[in-house]
Structure formats: structure tokens, C-alpha cells
Amino acid sequence: MHYTTLVIDDSSIQRLATTILVKNHPQLKLVGSFQNPFCGIKAVYDKKVDIVFLDVLMDYVDAFELLDNIEINAAIILNSTWANFAVKAFEYGVDDFLMKPMPKQRFDKAVQKAIAQIELGKKTLPPTYKLSEVMSTFK
Numbered sequence: 513m514h515y516t517t518l519v520i521d522d523s524s525i526q527r528l529a530t531t532i533l534v535k536n537h538p539q540l541k542l543v544g545s546f547q548n549p550f551c552g553i554k555a556v557y558d559k560k561v562d563i564v565f566l567d568v569l570m571d572y573v574d575a576f577e578l579l580d581n582i583e584i585n586a587a588i589i590l591n592s593t594w595a596n597f598a599v600k601a602f603e604y605g606v607d608d609f610l611m612k613p614m615p616k617q618r619f620d621k622a623v624q625k626a627i628a629q630i631e632l633g634k635k636t637l638p639p640t641y642k643l644s645e646v647m648s649t650f651k
Contacts, residue, residue, distance in 0.1 A: 514541040515627060516559060520552035521567035521591070526612055530565050530591070533619045539627060549573050553582060561586045563626050565610075568592035568601070579604050587626035 517540045521527040527545055534542045543559045546552030549570045556564055564586050568575045575590055590601045591610040601609040607629050608622035 513539065515539055515562040515630065516541050516543045517563045517565070518543055518552060518555055518559065518561045518586075519545040519565045520549055520570070521565070522547050522549070522570040523567065526567070526591070529613060533614060533616060534565070537620070537623060540623065549578060553578060553584070556584055556586060562630055563587045563589065563623070565589050565591060568594070568597045576600065576604060579606075587630055589622050589626060 517534050519527055519530045519534060519542070521530060524547065527547065531542060531545045534540045540563070543561060544552070544555045546555060549567075549572065552564075552566075555561070564584060566575050566578070566588055568590055569592060578584075579588075588606040589608045589610060590597070590606050591612055591614065593612045595611060598609045607626040610618060610622055
């Protein structure tokens with residue numbers, strides 16, 4: 513079985529590196545890679561994605577602001593160059609947190625953990641807000 517996967521990261525180098533890891537994983541199918549977090553979140557809804565690799569710090573918005581304001585019905589793996597975000601990430605109920613650059617072995621472990629959560633159906637979702645409410649705050 514293949515799990516549809518999306519990458520959202522404003523760093524072109526890290527987005528490419530994560531995309532390569534996804535493409536080379538036998539259980540993942542890449543359905544999109546986005547620099548703009550808002551376009552990426554729209555694609556999460558449009559493509560009914562199973563797993564999202566989401567950068568913590570991006571232009572215009574960070575991952576925690578997104579998670580505070582929208583519902584993402586997918587496994588979420590946050591990634592950052594800053595380890596101090598890890599505790600907060602798990603408080604938000606994400607499936608895993610990866611440090612950049614992502615070693616393949618650690619990436620594979622995070623993917624297996626996310627797949628296990630998907631299979632068990634144990635996803636807990638953050639509060640739901642309309643995407644239009646979030647988008648209207650940005651000009």
C-alpha cells in the first residue's frame with residue numbers, strides 16, 4: 513500500500529532533500545512539494561494526503577500557527593533545524609519530529625511510526641477553524 517505524502521518547506525534545499533527521501537521510500541507516494549505553506553495546506557485538503565512533512569519555521573506563518581487554526585486529517589511529521597521545537601511539537605500531538613538534515617534511518621523510523629498511527633486510526637485532531645478565517649489575516 514502507498515501512502516500519499518506532501519512536503520511543505522520554505523527552504524528549497526531541504527524541500528528537495530525531503531522530496532528525494534519520500535520518492536525513494538517504497539511505501540510513500542509524493543503528491544506535492546510546496547514552498548508556500550498556504551498552497552501546501554490547500555493541497556492537503558484537495559489531495560486527501562496521508563502524511564505531511566511540515567517545516568516549523570516558514571515565511572508568513574509557522575507550523576504551530578497552522579496547527580492552532582486548521583484541521584489536518586493526516587499524519588504530521590514536523591521538521592526543523594532547531595531542537596527546541598521538539599517538545600512543543602509533541603505537545604501539539606504530531607506524529608514525529610525530525611531534525612534537519614534528516615538522516616535516512618531516522619526518516620524511515622518516522623515514516624513507520626506515522627504509518628502505524630494511520631493504520632491504528634489513532635489520529636487526534638487539533639481544533640477546527642475555517643481556512644478562510646486563517647487566510648483572511650494575511651495580506
